[in-house]
Amino acid sequence: MHLMQQWFNKSLQRKIGSLLVVLLAFLFIVIVYSIYKLKLISAEMHEVADVDVPLTEMVSELEMMQLRQHLLIEKFRLEGNQSKALLTPEATFAAQRDALSFLLDKAVRVLNRSLQQHQVRFATETHQQILSSIEHYHKQSDIFEQELQLTLSQGHTAEQRWQQLEDDAARLDQSIISILQQMEKLTLEASRYTDKHESEFMLVNTGLGLCAFFIGLYLSFYILRIFRLRISRIQAEIKTVHQSIEQGEPIASPVFQHPVHQDELTELEHDLKMMVQRLSQEISNREEVEQQLLILATRDKLTGAFNRHKWDEQLRMELSLAERGNTFSIALLDVDFFKKVNDQFGHHVGDKVLQALTECISQRLRKTDSLFRLGGEEFVILLPQQKAEAACQVAETLRQQIEDLNIPELPRFTISFGVTEYHLKDDEDTILKRADQALYKAKNMGRNRVEVG
Structure with a gap:
């Protein structure tokens, strides 16, 4: 069962196909059942046409003949021997009896043919009962005819004898009435049987049709829901990628959850998330590379301070701002007797001195x-929005801290500053040259000091 569920859940095509098979199975059942029921109802209609319709017609004729026969018996009683001369009532009675027998024999043939051909689908006992009643009626009719002929041949007959004939005639009437009732019952049962099958046909067909309709409705809803849900997720992932590309930001790494169903859309969604994750890693790696390239392009490799290229860029920007009313200052500095440090302690110690200098100054800016x-x-230190006086205070503070700096395994060292502020119509060369002159002055005056230019 578990393996079957896994096989079913791994394919959306299988799920939809299975529902379609169920839907088609219901439709096939509806069609087969409809054909079966239509054939059954058609056979019943043929039976009604072959058996019940003729019997219904015979019932009407039998009722009329029964009434005529009853009138003839009454006529015999009233006319007595006068009837014998004319023989009209006897002849009429014989003709009525022959017609009645003919109709009953016709009914017997119809019923026997249906029973022999196995066309009767309901009330078989009623058919047999009608045949027995007709046979019984023929026997009673033969006895009554013999008694009637005997009575007529004797001439004038006592009232008691006519009363006995009337009782026999009444019994014949009752037999005819019983046959008629049985035929009517048969036709009613045929109608009820046919109506029952028609009702069952409509009920079952309606039920199966509704089942097929609801299965089709559920199938449509299920397909739309699955596609909308999965496609909305895929669209969200694609939208995230677009936003990340437009904004230049890294893509948030998608959260992977174990899917309940491993169908085609789930696999597509998983593949898309894998692609987004890989793209996110590529973007992150690209940003790291860009950041490293930016550092390499703007930072000094040894000290981490900004390099000469970055200085030119920043200075041009500050000069542009200064032309619109802003001000700034620069403080040019170098290490006193740095060549002696390299010669005495080696270049690796000189590099560490420069690194320590950069770290100390950067922490205090x-x-x-x-x-x-x-x-x-x-x-050189760039001090935006600073006049020369404030820049000198910053330089003096830094000079003092470097003089007091004591790092194990490094020699003590000092620095000299040349400070200047922006003057009107200054350019890149003039302001830097003025600061260099101030630094040269500080060195000539004994180093480890700050001079303004």
């Missing part, structure tokens, strides 16, 4: 300030 390495031991 504002977020808006920037430190750049122009080359060798030469650095």
Whole structure:
């Protein structure tokens, strides 16, 4: 059972196909049942046409002949011997009896033919009972005819004798009435039997049709629901990819859940999530590479400070802002006697000195300030929105902290500053040249000091 469920759940095509098979099976049952019932009803209609309709017609004729026969018996009683001369009542009675016998024999033939051909589908006992009643009637009729002829041959007959004949005639009438009632009962049973089958046919066909309708409705709803749900998920994933590409942001890694059904749409959704995950990793890797390239393009590899290329870019931007009314200052600095450090302790120690210098200065600058390495031991600090006086205070603070800096395994060192602020019509060369002159002045005046240019 579990394997069957797994096989069923792994394919949407199997689920839809199974529901379609059930729907077609119901429709096939409806068609087969309808054909069977229509054939049955058709056979019953033939039976009604071959048996019940002739019997119904015979019932009407028998009722009329019964009435005529009763009138003739009354006429015999009243006319007595006068009838014997004319023989009209006897002849008429014989003709009525022959006609009645003919009709009854015809009914017997109809019933026997139906029974012999196995066309009777209902009330078989009633058919047999009618045949027995007709046979019994013939025997009574023969006896009554013999008694009637005997009475007529004797001439004038006592009232008691006519009363006995009337009683016999009444019994014949009762036999005819019984036959008529049985025939009417047979026709009524035929109608009820046919109506019952028609009602069953309509009821079962309606039930099967409704089942097929609801299965088809459920199938349509199920297909629409599955497709809308799965496609909406796929569209959401695609929308996420579009937004990530447009905004340049990494794609949120999709959450993988074990699906209940492993059908075709689920596999497509899973493949799409795998693609989104891979694309997310590629975007993240690309951003990391771009970030590393940006660092390589703008940062000094040894110290981590901004490089000369970044300095040129930032300086042009600050000059552009200064032309519109802003101001800024720069503080050019280098390490005092750095060549001696390299010669005495080696270049690897000199590199560590530069790294320590960069770390110490970067920790004490504002977020808006920037430190750049122009080359060798030469650095420059960009101080936006700072006048020369404030820039000198920053430089003096940094100079003092570097002088007091004591790092094990590193020699103590000092730095000198040349500070200047933006002057009207300054460009990249003039402002940097003025700061360089101030730094040269600080070195000539003994180093480890700050000078303004």
